[in-house]
Amino acid sequence: MIRTLLRVLGDRYARPVRRTIALMTVTAVLEGLSYALLVPVLHALLGPEPADAVPWLTAFAGAVAVYAVLRYLSDLSGFQAGTTLLRGVYHRLGDHLARLPIGWYGADRVGELSVLAGRGVLQAMSVIAHLLAPLISACVTPLTIVAVMTAFDWRLGLAAAAAVPVVAVIQWWSGRATAAVDAQRVARDDEAAGRVVEYLQAQPVLRAGGRTTERFRLLDDSLADIRRSSRRATRAALPGLVGLALTVQAAFTGLLTLGAHLALGGDVGVPELLTILVLAARCADPLLSLTDIAGQVRATRTELTRLDRVLRTPPLPEPDDPLTPERHDLAFDRVTFRHGDHTVLDDVTLTLPAGHRLAVVGPSGSGKSTLLQLIARFYDVDEGAVRMGGVDVRAIGSETLTAQIAVVFQDVYLFDGTIEDNIRLGRPDAPDSDVRAAATAARLDEVIARLPGGWAADVGEGGASLSGGERQRVAIARALLKDAPVVLLDEVTSALDPVNEAAVHEGVERLMAGRTVVTVAHRLRTVRHADHIVFLDDGRVVEQGRHEELLARGGRYAEFWNVSTAPVG
Incomplete structure (x- = not known):
């Protein structure tokens, strides 16, 4: 013992x-x-x-x-x-x-x-x-x-x-x-x-x-x-x-x-x-x-x-001589990733120039969120490589890689504490002025104004005292404060009411400005202005291109678009 x-x-x-x-x-x-x-x-x-x-x-x-x-x-x-x-x-x-x-x-x-x-x-x-x-x-x-x-x-x-x-x-x-x-x-x-x-x-x-x-x-x-x-x-x-x-x-x-x-x-x-x-x-x-x-x-x-x-469970290995990427373009080079016996991504190849926006669409279970997680190196690929600025993410130190990426998930978890505490997770040493500016850019200031206690209001465990849209605004403010060059978004407006959706969408637009962005989209109308769209199905890239190009092809993307825009009833 x-x-x-x-x-x-x-x-x-x-x-x-x-x-x-x-x-x-x-x-x-x-x-x-x-x-x-x-x-x-x-x-x-x-x-x-x-x-x-x-x-x-x-x-x-x-x-x-x-x-x-x-x-x-x-x-x-x-x-x-x-x-x-x-x-x-x-x-x-x-x-x-x-x-x-x-x-x-x-x-x-x-x-x-x-x-x-x-x-x-x-x-x-x-x-x-x-x-x-x-x-x-x-x-x-x-x-x-x-x-x-x-x-x-x-x-x-x-x-x-x-x-x-x-x-x-x-x-x-x-x-x-x-x-x-x-x-x-x-x-x-x-x-x-x-x-x-x-x-x-x-x-x-x-x-x-x-x-x-x-x-x-x-x-x-x-x-x-x-x-x-x-x-x-x-x-x-x-x-x-x-x-x-x-x-x-x-x-x-x-x-x-x-x-x-x-x-x-x-x-x-x-x-x-x-x-x-x-x-x-x-x-x-x-x-x-x-x-x-x-x-x-x-x-x-x-x-x-x-x-x-x-x-003693082995963590993701750290590189002996970590590299720092000088650019922020992203690339998937023949990536295959398996979870147990199930192949989640199969021979995926795609590139995204720095400062451009990539939208990933497809049916549920096609591997969209996994693609984001591989960029952030939540997992290591089984075959191929994920690269940032031409550097394999496995060759980048974990702290360096984390500093390059801001992630906003669909399901936001907030820690028990004040709104300011949760925003500061993006950059703990940020001055108060930067925290306030990030909150304003995310349209969070109006939420703070109506909360009892304002900035000192406790959000509760998991953010229980805030609505889903308000929690999303906190997550966006956190990402804005971090000011990372690469932004990963797992469709953040799919389950919001119109008021919160408009506020969150405005905050997301500010967050994406001038950055390399990969977003998983469930609502196809949010991807029309993406620089590049990738359609995943069963872990494989079946179509890619711009919105107009994919509609003109009449393939899977066009089929999804038509269904999503068809009038209800």
């Missing part, structure tokens, strides 16, 4: 943990060694001159005082390291998730990541503050006490040492028996978390269907699975708990019997025997707590393994 913990922390954060582990180990050893002083203390107290015990009692008190200081320092180090590393791990996890391919974020990841980023990271990092010290003490202190026993009497020491492999086997067997059950329980937790998210997202559908008072069967089934898996985990851990308790009691009884036999035979003195029994009793407490600690360790190790698995 500790190796996994250090790997999860990385080199930067692992050093303070190593120091903390070393300090806790020294503390546990000192605790065991301090009990060795009980031999001369009891020998003097039971002898003819009890006053001779004073120097030994003083030494024992000093050892206990040193142990107390070390225990305080090690516990403090654990808490400080745990709280510091918690933030560091969150940053490391967040940075890593931001570099993973978008395709990695499947539907099954919602529950897993929500549990991992919440309870998982907290539990994994709490091991440093709450679990390392008792775990090290439960393992190291009894072993040190056994060594002390052996130093006083090898027979009693060997008898105590005989219990060590039995305890180790019980812990190994118990861990192996519960591993599968723990994995099942974690999977059920992830599934239930996903179902909770699904249940919340499905509220409009459930209410529209008049099912607001009914239980959500999929969520109920997931919660029932959690209850069953928790019961199985408890039953699986019970034999280990009972076995360890019986082993500790048997070892203590054996030492008591052997010690009594040796004392009656005159082989050991009464002080030594009493000390051995005190030491044996002191061993029992940490050993009996080992089962409970081991259960927490297994749960923590499960979370650490999951966290480690995510952190």
Whole structure:
């Protein structure tokens, strides 16, 4: 577990943990060694001159005082390291998730990541503050006490040492028996978390269907699975708990019997025997707590393994010698992209000069949005290359590429905060005047004027307090503030009312001015003035040209145009 913990922390954060582990180990050893002083203390107290015990009692008190200081320092180090590393791990996890391919974020990841980023990271990092010290003490202190026993009497020491492999086997067997059950329980937790998210997202559908008072069967089934898996985990851990308790009691009884036999035979003195029994009793407490600690360790190790698995997921590779494009023309050179077994784009070739506008149209599922995502390098192509300024986007550093591109999606997500906070995501260091100018250009100023609190109004999680059109205006203002030379638009007006559509369209026109633009269009009337139009069907380019040229050909584009412009009814 500790190796996994250090790997999860990385080199930067692992050093303070190593120091903390070393300090806790020294503390546990000192605790065991301090009990060795009980031999001369009891020998003097039971002898003819009890006053001779004073120097030994003083030494024992000093050892206990040193142990107390070390225990305080090690516990403090654990808490400080745990709280510091918690933030560091969150940053490391967040940075890593931001570099993973978008395709990695499947539907099954919602529950897993929500549990991992919440309870998982907290539990994994709490091991440093709450679990390392008792775990090290439960393992190291009894072993040190056994060594002390052996130093006083090898027979009693060997008898105590005989219990060590039995305890180790019980812990190994118990861990192996519960591993599968723990994995099942974690999977059920992830599934239930996903179902909770699904249940919340499905509220409009459930209410529209008049099912607001009914239980959500999929969520109920997931919660029932959690209850069953928790019961199985408890039953699986019970034999280990009972076995360890019986082993500790048997070892203590054996030492008591052997010690009594040796004392009656005159082989050991009464002080030594009493000390051995005190030491044996002191061993029992940490050993009996080992089962409970081991259960927490297994749960923590499960979370650490999951966290480690995510952190070891390879991100999109960064170039060894990143290049910076000097131009902003775009080109797809025989690009093929597959998602699993499905070919999304097949041998796509097209070019777009800098400062021109490309519109991508076609039926749903034809690969239009994927084309935008490949330009932004949300994925890497399987064959061919996507180039900006003649440079393969895979040869451009991710930060450099991101700085060249502004993206406005159809579904806009806003972070919980003010409108200004969300606009500043485009350029955090922008002066206030630039932020206000971007908001005005996006027609967002009129929205801000009618909001309670104005610029300080909180938009809510996901922008819940704003309408879809208002969220689009925030996204356009964000893109305007970024002032990137390449703009990618995933039809931003397809689901807006006429008022918001007019405002957003005006903002988009300002955003596109003088920039290289690729837009995915669902409403064909928005692409008439594009410099170049590409019609995708089943991942292939079937037609391309200007609006008038494509209409004159009478092909798929003309067919779509006629359908979209035909009068309703």
